[in-house]
Amino acid sequence: EETSSRTRLREGGSSAEGGLRGEKKKTCLKGTASLTALYGETIVLPCNGGAPVPNGLMFIKWKYDKDDGSPGDLLIKQARSDQATVQATDDYARRVSINEKFSLLITQASLKDQRTFTCMVVSIDSLMEYPVSVVVYKKPSSVQIMDKNEVLQKDKLTVGTCVVADANPAATVTWSKNGQPLEDNQKSVVISSSLKLDPGTGLSTTSSTLQYAATKQDAGAVFACVSTHKLINNQSALGPSSVHYPSENISLQILSQGPIIEGDNVTLKCRADGNPPPSSFFFYIKGTKTRVENSDNYTVTAISREAAGEYKCSLVDNEKMEASENIVVSYLDLSLSPSGKVVKSVGETLSVNMETSSSGDAKVLWTKDGKTMSRPEFSNLTFADAGDYSCEVSMSGLTRRQSFQLVVEGAPVITSLTARHDADGKHQVLICEAEGVPKPSVQWSINGTHEESSYTNGRAIHKITVTPKGNMTVTCNAINTLGRAGRTINISSEMSLQADRAGAGSRLFCGCIMLLHLYVHHRRGSFKTKEMGTSEESKNLKENNQAV
Structure with a gap:
């Protein structure tokens, strides 16, 4: 009877399993192990965690739980056979195999492989079953932001939609601004998420739409969509953001380095704080409205004093928003x-x-x-x-x-005629000073040995050096186109002689002063002699005094 049971086991199949149940064999079902596989890869399921097979092994069989819960055969391998026999008749027939360690190999893993597979080990003494539950993970595709708005509108809920496709399990999507997570408050931040399953693959696609009410301070902000998954985390950034908002303030600037002077060109610059800045403005020049396109300035050329006053500018699309400045024109x-x-x-x-x-x-x-x-x-x-x-x-x-x-023109007028001695006392220098315009010419009634002349601011000065011979009368004449003038002076050779004598007298007078000084000095010395000197010294001093 035992021999016939072994024969049925060698034949394999369900009949072998059923036969074993009637034999004196020890049957054991181990707890279910878990295994995670990657989508599209080959699943490797170790039998009994890869432990060595028992002694007296007869065969190993792999089977699985079908969708309806019933068992399904995959393959069987006899202990003494090099080849396994594939028993599956469905999609697994082309995807299953077994290696030398009796591990089950399933190629092209898909979500349909998320089920329990059982390794049945049959030996002479026992029948053991080792179930393995398989979970298939699929990394999501890269994060994509769809319908994104490169420009944000102030106070308008709009940013973009983040899509993370083909994942298992489904990816979780969150949003951040400048690295800080955003929370849905249903007011300034609204986040709407959805999940879609592909009917063919069973993979999940997660979509998340961010609506954000931007402010001026959000200019340059970086928004990011973050995908979180068991296998990988990804993110995609949107920004730096540009926030568009209408102008709230406007100003008029007078471009001038200093006071505005009559005749200057004066440039007016109109500025508004909107983004993008307005490209067209109205300028009001002395009551006349002028529209300027694609520029924010207007130049008043050669401004006049009459153009002083109030100047204004305004937005083209909102003329109520205006600015003004008063221009003062210096003249x-x-x-x-x-x-x-x-x-x-x-x-x-x-x-x-x-x-x-x-x-x-x-x-x-x-x-x-x-x-x-x-x-x-x-x-x-x-x-x-x-x-x-x-x-x-x-x-x-x-x-x-x-x-x-x-x-100032006028006939000559002689204002001065003088004579003086030169340095050697032998000649006389005659000086004639005259006023007159045009420049007068000066003429003398005597020839001179040396002449000097000058004319400045209508004043002529003429000098000549002469050697008098006896008493002489000398005339100086000044002449121009408007008239003439003359003056005389008396000179003589005695004047030179008197000058020589006056010089000698001066020298004699100086000599007397020196002698008087010596006399006083010696007189003081004589007093000392009477007190201290010898009789011979006193005698000599007395002789000297008498000589003086």
């Missing part, structure tokens, strides 16, 4: 009479008129030949009044200057 006018070259005669009068017009307080500066002076007044012109006169009027950032040249 300075100067009128001076006379001007240019003015020719007058000595003794005449000259009226100088100066008028100014300015937008502020102006400072007036008068100069003559570059030197500061008070405002000139000419009631009786003299040669000294001739010169270059300038009037300068200035205020902040603005200066006006006008000038005139005054020429």
Whole structure:
């Protein structure tokens, strides 16, 4: 009877299992082990965790639980056979095999393989079953953000939809902003998620839509969709974000480095804080509305004093949003009479008129030949009044200057005629000074050995060196186109001789002073002699005093 049972076991199949139940064999069912497989890969199920087979092994059989719960055969391998016999008749028939360690191999793992597989080990003494429960994981595809908005609208709920496809188990999707998780509050943050199963593969696709009410402060924010799965975590970022919002404030700027001066070109710049910034504006120039496209500035050329006042700009799509600035135009006018070259005669009068017009307080500066002076007044012109006169009027950032040249003409007038001795005392230097315009020529009634002349500001000075011979009368004549003048002076050779004598007398006087000094000195010495000196010394001193 035992021999016939072994024969049935060698034949395998269900009949063998049924036969064993009637034999004196020890049957044991181990607890179910768990195994995780990867989708599309080959599943390797160890029999009894890979433990060595028992002694007296007859065969090993793999079977599985069908969808309806009934058992299904996969394959059987006899202990003495190199080949296994595939018993499956369904899809497993082409996907199952067994290796040398009796592990079951299932190729092209799919979600349909998530079931329990059992390894039955039959030996002479026992029948053991080792069930293994298989779970198949599928890594999701990369995260994709669909319907994303590159530009966020202020206070409008919109960002994008995150899709994580073909996963098992389904991936979990969350959202973050600048690395911080976002929570659905059904107000400023609304997150809507959905799960879809593929009827053919059974894989899950998770979709999550983020609606976010952006603010101005969200400009540059980075939103990210984060996919969490048992096998892998992924994320996809959206940003940095640009937030569009309408203008809330507007300003008008006058582009000028300093005070605006009449005649300047003045540029007005209109700015609004919207994003993107407005590209068109209305400028109101002295009551006239001008539209400027694709620019935020307007230039007023050669502005006049009449153009001073209020200027405005506004948005094209919202003219109620406007800004204004007041422009002050600085101006300075100067009128001076006379001007240019003015020719007058000595003794005449000259009226100088100066008028100014300015937008502020102006400072007036008068100069003559570059030197500061008070405002000139000419009631009786003299040669000294001739010169270059300038009037300068200035205020902040603005200066006006006008000038005139005054020429005072007149016949020559000799103001001085003098004589002096030169350094050697043998010659005399005659000096004739005259005033006159045009420049007078100076003529002498005597020839000189050396002459010097100069003419400055209508004043002529002429010098000659002469050697007098006796008493002489010398005449100096000054002549120009308007007349002539003359003056005489008496000179003589005695003047030179008297000068020589005066020089000798001076020398004699100096000598006397020196002798007197010596006398006083010796007198003081004599007092000492009376007290301290010898009789011989006193005698010598007395002789000296007498000599003096």
